Amino acid sequence: MSDNVTDFKFLEGVKIVDLTQFEAGPSCTESLAWLGAEVVKIENPRMGDPGRRLKANMPDDDPYYFHMFNANKKSVTVNLKNEEGLDLVKDMIHEADIMMENFAPGAIERLGLSYDVVRQINPGIIYAQVKGFGEGSPFEKNLSFDMIAQACGGTFSVTGAPDGPPTRPGITIGDTGTGMLMAITILGALYKRRETGEGHRIQVAMQDAMLHYMRVNFATQGRTGKAAQRGGGKVPGITNAPMGLYPCAPGDQNDYVYIMTSRANPEHWDRLLSVIGREDLIGNTNYLTPGDRVERSDEVDEIISAWTRTQTKQDAMQLMGEAGIPAGAVLDTDELNNDKTFEDRGVMQTMAHPVHHDFKMPAWPVRVDGKASRLKSSPVLGEHTDTVISDWLGLNDAAIDALKSKGAIGPQ
Amino acid sequence: MSDNVTDFKFLEGVKIVDLTQFEAGPSCTESLAWLGAEVVKIENPRMGDPGRRLKANMPDDDPYYFHMFNANKKSVTVNLKNEEGLDLVKDMIHEADIMMENFAPGAIERLGLSYDVVRQINPGIIYAQVKGFGEGSPFEKNLSFDMIAQACGGTFSVTGAPDGPPTRPGITIGDTGTGMLMAITILGALYKRRETGEGHRIQVAMQDAMLHYMRVNFATQGRTGKAAQRGGGKVPGITNAPMGLYPCAPGDQNDYVYIMTSRANPEHWDRLLSVIGREDLIGNTNYLTPGDRVERSDEVDEIISAWTRTQTKQDAMQLMGEAGIPAGAVLDTDELNNDKTFEDRGVMQTMAHPVHHDFKMPAWPVRVDGKASRLKSSPVLGEHTDTVISDWLGLNDAAIDALKSKGAIGPQ
Numbered sequence: 071m072s073d074n075v076t077d078f079k080f081l082e083g084v085k086i087v088d089l090t091q092f093e094a095g096p097s098c099t100e101s102l103a104w105l106g107a108e109v110v111k112i113e114n115p116r117m118g119d120p121g122r123r124l125k126a127n128m129p130d131d132d133p134y135y136f137h138m139f140n141a142n143k144k145s146v147t148v149n150l151k152n153e154e155g156l157d158l159v160k161d162m163i164h165e166a167d168i169m170m171e172n173f174a175p176g177a178i179e180r181l182g183l184s185y186d187v188v189r190q191i192n193p194g195i196i197y198a199q200v201k202g203f204g205e206g207s208p209f210e211k212n213l214s215f216d217m218i219a220q221a222c223g224g225t226f227s228v229t230g231a232p233d234g235p236p237t238r239p240g241i242t243i244g245d246t247g248t249g250m251l252m253a254i255t256i257l258g259a260l261y262k263r264r265e266t267g268e269g270h271r272i273q274v275a276m277q278d279a280m281l282h283y284m285r286v287n288f289a290t291q292g293r294t295g296k297a298a299q300r301g302g303g304k305v306p307g308i309t310n311a312p313m314g315l316y317p318c319a320p321g322d323q324n325d326y327v328y329i330m331t332s333r334a335n336p337e338h339w340d341r342l343l344s345v346i347g348r349e350d351l352i353g354n355t356n357y358l359t360p361g362d363r364v365e366r367s368d369e370v371d372e373i374i375s376a377w378t379r380t381q382t383k384q385d386a387m388q389l390m391g392e393a394g395i396p397a398g399a400v401l402d403t404d405e406l407n408n409d410k411t412f413e414d415r416g417v418m419q420t421m422a423h424p425v426h427h428d429f430k431m432p433a434w435p436v437r438v439d440g441k442a443s444r445l446k447s448s449p450v451l452g453e454h455t456d457t458v459i460s461d462w463l464g465l466n467d468a469a470i471d472a473l474k475s476k477g478a479i480g481p482q
Numbered sequence: 483m484s485d486n487v488t489d490f491k492f493l494e495g496v497k498i499v500d501l502t503q504f505e506a507g508p509s510c511t512e513s514l515a516w517l518g519a520e521v522v523k524i525e526n527p528r529m530g531d532p533g534r535r536l537k538a539n540m541p542d543d544d545p546y547y548f549h550m551f552n553a554n555k556k557s558v559t560v561n562l563k564n565e566e567g568l569d570l571v572k573d574m575i576h577e578a579d580i581m582m583e584n585f586a587p588g589a590i591e592r593l594g595l596s597y598d599v600v601r602q603i604n605p606g607i608i609y610a611q612v613k614g615f616g617e618g619s620p621f622e623k624n625l626s627f628d629m630i631a632q633a634c635g636g637t638f639s640v641t642g643a644p645d646g647p648p649t650r651p652g653i654t655i656g657d658t659g660t661g662m663l664m665a666i667t668i669l670g671a672l673y674k675r676r677e678t679g680e681g682h683r684i685q686v687a688m689q690d691a692m693l694h695y696m697r698v699n700f701a702t703q704g705r706t707g708k709a710a711q712r713g714g715g716k717v718p719g720i721t722n723a724p725m726g727l728y729p730c731a732p733g734d735q736n737d738y739v740y741i742m743t744s745r746a747n748p749e750h751w752d753r754l755l756s757v758i759g760r761e762d763l764i765g766n767t768n769y770l771t772p773g774d775r776v777e778r779s780d781e782v783d784e785i786i787s788a789w790t791r792t793q794t795k796q797d798a799m800q801l802m803g804e805a806g807i808p809a810g811a812v813l814d815t816d817e818l819n820n821d822k823t824f825e826d827r828g829v830m831q832t833m834a835h836p837v838h839h840d841f842k843m844p845a846w847p848v849r850v851d852g853k854a855s856r857l858k859s860s861p862v863l864g865e866h867t868d869t870v871i872s873d874w875l876g877l878n879d880a881a882i883d884a885l886k887s888k889g890a891i892g893p894q
């Protein structure tokens with residue numbers, strides 16, 4: 071595996087003061103860390119990022135979640151309620167290219183680090199903020215979390231069985247999905263800044279970001295004039311058949327294969343009939359066009375299921391795939407975790423950590439010149455307090471100790 | 483609204499040769515167009531991007547889908563099977579900063595535009611590719627679409643009712659989710675390139691990209707050692723109560739409100755009891771700690787539902803939100819489309835198009851200095867053939883006409 075990873079240096083020298091917590095903000099700054107930026111988390115000396123723990127007041131009991139969104143970062147513990155602590159962060163902001171936060175509405179202003187304050191300190195800074203709802207929204211003061219953003223952003227309304235209740239997509243698109251759009255915009259600003267030196271305030275709301283991922287549903291709404299519906303395993307409004315989940319052997323909860331035929335490739339149907347041993351149906355006018363098959367989709371689904379039930383999902387995927395028909399087994403986290411091919415290409419890597427045990431986890435999935443970005447440890451709380459303050463601000467040991475004794479920075 | 487939008491110029495002057503189709507590739511290049519890059523789609527003169535149509539051989543019958551992923555781009559029609567057409571694209575590649583493609587595996591090489599060919603033409607180019615499965619995966623030659631990537635990337639396995647089948651998240655995270663990770667990486671490469679002039683080959687597989695959005699599930703897998711499960715409206719493994727969907731009046735299919743109490747904020751529970759008029763339960767030892775409430779979650783859910791059933795989802799969201807409890811109504815595309823506040827902040831904008839009727843759609847949701855990026859038309863097939871060839875390559879009208887008469891480029 072080590073041959074397949076390297077240190078990405080695209081953002082070498084870019085300094086980020088990272089005041090984010092949980093996932094929406096941290097996923098964004100982490101993506102910049104994968105690209106080589108120096109991301110310094112500013113954390114509360116007592117408890118740190120609440121993403122470090124599963125329960126309130128229980129420090130560091132969830133390293134897994136924290137690792138995911140804080141790999142390749144540094145941690146500096148500062149008491150922002152202490153005047154000298156706040157001044158120290160302002161000094162760091164003076165040196166930084168980017169500052170990011172995703173506190174509850176109003177909190178960054180109460181801390182004394184509003185955009186108006188920060189731009190005075192560093193007019194060239196890119197000041198990035200994630201909130202639940204947009205400035206100007208009737209809900210702009212409301213708290214949000216991933217599920218709230220997803221509910222209000224439409225994703226629940228299009229997920230689940232057609233006759234069932236709205237359902238949560240099992241992925242944290244409200245958080246990480248938002249973080250990725252922020253990262254793109256920050257990088258655009260950073261590119262231009264090389265030329266102009268100009269700073270900007272960049273804001274995204276999690277509810278607003280959901281519309282970006284809902285666009286196929288808004289296309290359906292545009293075409294039909296009605297709310298996009300839930301489709302279970304299908305995609306409502308897309309008139310392909312066959313398309314959907316088909317049950318496989320031995321029939322456990324995730325033993326399904328997704329098979330689809332594309333609207334752009336009418337030849338998929340004949341190929342599929344050959345794979346399932348039903349060449350007798352090639353050319354049968356009952357099933358000739360996609361329109362015919364949509365009309366008889368129950369029949370078509372049963373023809374395919376009669377075959378898939380005799381196959382494991384992996385075999386069904388392989389046989390369909392080899393025949394040029396898009397097909398995918400429904401894989402769960404355990405199966406994905408046990409699939410060594412992800413490690414072979416650096417998509418999964420093992421984090422070696424100074425305190426917690428080794429942990430294999432997804433790394434940045436985009437490869438550059440055939441190599442993945444090297445996974446490094448998530449930071450222990452306050453691990454880099456001394457080194458970062460010394461590197462960024464030139465303070466010596468005595469000055470750092472003085473800050474510690476005054477409670478301005480963490481004791482580590 | 484016009485006050486709230488502006489032309490983003492972060493990537494002004496960046497030239498992109500865009501050979502992408504459908505969504506995973508186009509969503510990526512579109513994000514760069516939102517930031518101000520000049521994105522030129524190279525399209526087949528006869529039919530163009532298959533994303534322009536809902537059915538095979540039916541040109542331009544789905545402008546809605548196409549608008550979503552091709553706003554703010556240009557279209558040049560070139561016959562890549564014609565030698566002079568291919569040479570023309572090579573000349574454009576020579577002038578470009580980025581080239582991107584998401585054809586089926588092997589297709590770009592068969593077209594004669596492999597990375598080895600392209601880097602000879604332009605060693606400084608950023609050459610970006612999206613495929614269904616990673617180079618080195620046993621499925622690297624397989625076709626993929628959004629649902630295939632999602633099935634094989636784990637998202638189906640964690641979506642749906644706990645006792646039901648795997649379910650498709652109703653959003654195209656397989657496509658757009660992948661495109662966003664590619665955009666971040668391209669922008670990293672572009673930033674460094676200002677200094678070094680170096681080109682790179684950047685690759686992402688849709689299956690691999692899904693792991694990035696599945697990370698909370700992989701954290702659960704890490705903690706429990708078992709495959710992450712489906713939770714309906716809940717998040718399995720997160721021990722908050724109350725948390726979930728609660729039914730609202732009048733009881734239609736999307737009349738639910740999501741209410742959650744955060745592990746980091748134990749005060750949410752008392753606030754919630756006040757909102758629902760059950761101050762009598764504040765301090766009741768049956769429900770005192772999150773642990774108590776998880777143990778009695780059916781009771782807790784019923785206490786809350788007794789109140790939510792008397793409220794519309796909008797009222798429930800507002801009352802909870804004002805009291806400082808994270809809450810979100812389940813909104814559908816029609817409700818979101820009719821909510822004028824999205825237009826007020828430029829998150830939804832109306833596309834004026836030279837051929838199709840006006841269409842309101844989601845724009846880039848991230849705002850810079852309080853303004854959104856201006857939505858411009860998606861291109862008519864071949865709309866910019868003459869102007870781009872003239873601007874980029876300096877060909878005059880006679881030369882362009884000659885290419886047309888030879889069938890190398892489209893006639894518009």
